[in-house]
Amino acid sequence: EPITLFAAASLTGVVNEATNLFEKETGIKVRLVFASSSTLARQIEAGASADLYFSANIKWMDYLVKAALIKPETLIKTLSNTLVLISPKYLSLDSLATIDTQTLNDILGDSGLLSMGDPDHVPVGIYGKKALKQRGLWEPLHRRIARADNALAALTLVSRGETPLGIVYQTDAIHQPNVDILFGFEPEETQIEYALALTQQTSSDDAKKLLNFLSSARGLALFEKYGFTILKDYQRSQPN
Amino acid sequence: MSLSVKIKHNIESFDLDINFESSKHGLTALFGPSGSGKSLTINIIAGLITPKTGTIILNGQILFSSEKSINIATHKRRIGYVFQDFRLFPHLSVKKNLLFGAKRARISPTDDETNSLIKLLDIEHLLDRYPKHLSGGEKQRIAIGRALLSEPQLLLLDEPFAALDHHRKEDILKLIETIRVKFQIPILLISHSISDVLRLSNQVHLLSSGRIVPADIQTNLVSLPDSANGTLKTLSRINGVIEEIDVKNQLIRIGFNEGRLWKNLITRYSVGENVVVKIDPDDVILSLHQLSHLTTLNQLKAKITKVSFVPINHVYISLLVGCTTIHCRVGSDLYMSLGLCVGDEVYTIVTRFSIDRVVI
Amino acid sequence: MSLSVKIKHNIESFDLDINFESSKHGLTALFGPSGSGKSLTINIIAGLITPKTGTIILNGQILFSSEKSINIATHKRRIGYVFQDFRLFPHLSVKKNLLFGAKRARISPTDDETNSLIKLLDIEHLLDRYPKHLSGGEKQRIAIGRALLSEPQLLLLDEPFAALDHHRKEDILKLIETIRVKFQIPILLISHSISDVLRLSNQVHLLSSGRIVPADIQTNLVSLPDSANGTLKTLSRINGVIEEIDVKNQLIRIGFNEGRLWKNLITRYSVGENVVVKIDPDDVILSLHQLSHLTTLNQLKAKITKVSFVPINHVYISLLVGCTTIHCRVGSDLYMSLGLCVGDEVYTIVTRFSIDRVVI
């Protein structure tokens, strides 16, 4: 009986590699189901037989915890990600020490847009909005945003040169050769937290083994390789 | 078996008010100008259109009655309908078209019956074809075959010969007579050809603007519109017996109460058989004296019983041969100059080829 | 204006090999059994089917030539085609159907012409209707009107009277004669009705299995298949002049070289006009003596020139009145018993109503 891991689509690459390793070492079969965190959460709510849920967004994890579909004691917040401001390579822009309305407006010009995930519902967009707000940039810029369906779609818009600016995950940006990273936001600004937990319904030891593997040092090294940040003081946190 | 129809209907500006009975295994013709409501009438009889009010009774079974709220569905009426526009099923082969009704009949025709009909209709070579690329007459023959094979209790024929050449029409005319006699079902025929109508029908109803107009339709008398001037033309109708068949000379002798007629042999008659023959009044010549040395044997001594002038200067002369009435049309000028009178005895002359050969 | 057709074509098992010329403003009839290739032939002439080989020339213009690789598109052939199955446009009102061709003609008909045609076809009351719910005959009249209004250079009529009652047919027959004379265009007619064919046509081609079979078609002679026995029936064809019109007695007198005939008045003839009348051999009675006191004036003294026995014991007798040939069919028994011989002088008798009233 393979174990089933529901993982956010933005984790596709790294989780694939990590579970491959896990399978090889333990012989335990893992079935990977990728979709957006929200879709997965709703599916678990509808009775999907997932053993683990790996969300890119703490809100959907909380949603399931409240619905008593998650074993809260197994919840771990290991990973973080940072947001970066990118621009297409062909513009050959220099990296910025800091960002303000003036600089961004200059880059955007008359008609350019800043692409990012939809700040209403796509996690990367929600984080991006939060970061821009804190810097007082949301108000002047919010009318010039191209809201993409997911993190990769935002990245695509920049890499194709359709928007001169974009805010995406660092993990995505470093794999995309056609973009330059202009500026990196501080992790504190965004507080991007991935959350991994066993579902309430699972009774599988194998699932626990996978959870442990993914949060082990070797697992975390892989995530680092993909550009994720490891939260130094990660802990098995209690739901709020 | 009989059919009784009494219906009122109207569509938009057209009013239909039809009332007739068709006798036991009779062939009734509906005759009338284009747009007079003939197709509409038989569509109503078939149950394809529901009339506003009325009753339709077939062999005692009420097919439709507005009063009793009866309306038997078309597919239960057991009707054989040959449509004016054929309506073959394009997705079925000719053979499957033919057998469509047969398969659904209570008593399916036997293979022999089917095959002999196919042969008679001369469509053996078409059986595996599809209707789309058949000629007009080929389609019509298949439509006729399809209706006949469904073993109907009532046959509705809407211009079934329009696309047929003479020879094939002859064959089918004979077939229809056979069916009428054999299955004793009423037949309703719509045709524009008076000769077909007269040849086949026991009864003719003249339709005009949705109504049956009175026409002189006695057993011995058929009145039909005359091409020349719009008046009615009165045909002689003679009930006789075949007394002799002279195959050598292709001749038959028909005897009737007081006389005999010679006619050329067309169909396979048998001696002793009862026949009704018709004579067009335009084919009759009257002579005041008995004649000899003529190329016809048909001279009947007759007494003038009635002379009627028709508007446009023709005279219809009715004569009695025994108790059989014969009609003759004569120009009024000639009638005058010969000084004919009711009561006069004259000789009626027709050729053997004119008998049963009625035209307008 | 003339039409010359020489085509070979085959579809599946059917072979067509047709070759005829239609004289200057003549009406040519294609006559033949169902499935003999009549519709196919005029479809090819219309350009709707491309034949394998051949040439079609209309008024000197090559419409099709396989040798010269010419194939004028149908819409450039300026053809008026009345289809066997009407083919009215269901999305257009009757009026728009009628004017469809007129609008696209080089010289559109005037309003007057259009209106008088509509009147003649008796379709004024249908102009705003749509074709779907018209009666068969109504559709056919509109199809005829549509073709005539397109001011064609060649008229193709495929069974154009099949759904028409006699009166309306008469009117349209007259109209077609008028058009032929007025516009001097060749007309090709397909019809199963021999009377229509004989009434209208200068030329008759008998088709059988895709080929024109020889038939005796001289100016004075028309041979047609006889219903009774499948042989050819020979009609008399008399060229004459109208000498007198007696409106009171509804009579016209037709003079020809050595004789005169009285005929009932049907159409509006005028004195001095040339006419061709036809007499069915079955309507002619021969008498060895001149007769009097008969209800017909038509007695012509004639000399027997030829006697031909036909297979089934009938005799065709050809007689000369002056230089006009008259044909008469007689039973061989009577022929024998009267002892008729070539060279004998006899009297031919017909009624006035029989003239130009040809049937099979």
Added chain:
Amino acid sequence: MIDWITPIETEALLISFKVSFTAVLISLPLAIATAFVLSKPDFFGKALLDGLVHLPLILPPVVMGYLLLISLGTRAPLGQWLQESFGIRFIFSWTGAALAAGIVTFPFQVRAIRLSIEAIDPGLINAAKTLGAGPFDRFTSIIMPLALPGIIAGAITAFAASLGEFGAIITFVSNIPGETRTLPLAIYSAIQTPGGENAAGRLVVLSILLAFSGLVLSDIANRHIKKRMNQ
């Protein structure tokens, strides 16, 4: 063909085929019946039924998927009842994917079939009546065969659209490899992987090939019918 694609991709191809084929197979009879009903002259509730049939088109596929999820999930009453009474579980199984695809492509089928049925000459139906064919008989012997062009067109359109269906499937039955991961879902996963563009491109080509083979088949069927009727 199997050479240049990975076993996982072959699997997606097979699932896609299975899902699309089943979707069409199951929904076609219902679509024919619905089209027949809608081709009747006015009846009470016709507009409503017509609207209902179009619903899956109007709603974004994700919404359709969501509606299916909340109505047929194992925790939803209807889903529970189906599971308990018949052991039928749509959610997270390929049959659910077929169901979603069938529902989303249902309107195309109905439209095409209805068009064909409405184009049938009523005279032929009447002729069948006079020959003794009752309503059901007429439906199977006249209406269905004459509507065949529409049925084929509807089926092939639905098959093609099922192959491309993504939103309703991923939302309803998720993206489970070997079970519900159809070609579009595999394409989605490939795109989400850094450097997955090649794999995505290959899968797109596979989709196209699969659809084309469906098209060619339908074309052959169509030709066959037409040729027969032209004989």
Added chain:
Amino acid sequence: MIDWITPIETEALLISFKVSFTAVLISLPLAIATAFVLSKPDFFGKALLDGLVHLPLILPPVVMGYLLLISLGTRAPLGQWLQESFGIRFIFSWTGAALAAGIVTFPFQVRAIRLSIEAIDPGLINAAKTLGAGPFDRFTSIIMPLALPGIIAGAITAFAASLGEFGAIITFVSNIPGETRTLPLAIYSAIQTPGGENAAGRLVVLSILLAFSGLVLSDIANRHIKKRMNQ
């Protein structure tokens, strides 16, 4: 009606209508032409054209959006040329949404229209020929009017499907409030937000109302045609 929906939702409704209407309006003539060409007997490349027409159905909408992006983006040669020569810019504008919707719904239109054209009695076309109507004349005076049921069906199906189109639009023109945010995008946003079900439900009802009004309109048009022909 405006009372219980927010101005943002009204905006989405209007954009949806504008996008769907434009999509149908622009693609319909092309669909008619394509259907006409495809209804011709075999010609070289027919199967290819047929396949091409179906492509937007087969491919997941997101892939269609991506293909549009890389071919019509301002940095793609074609997109650049359009922008420089005609000042036409599809990306990030509602016209791009209409284009995407038009392309994705193109196959339905072609199918429906083609079905209607193929059902036309060739005898009528021949009759028009004999009456002097050339090819273009026949197309406008006979074929188009007789294919009207298919044209209407195709248009209404495409309109409904455009209202539901999501993947291609968001990928190609992204989701810009007031410009490209159509109803499905708004619905999607709502669903993806925990607790957004109510808002989503309201928007779904709006979609349905919009589509129903389209259906009712098309039904009236259809009735009108039929009634006329039945006179």
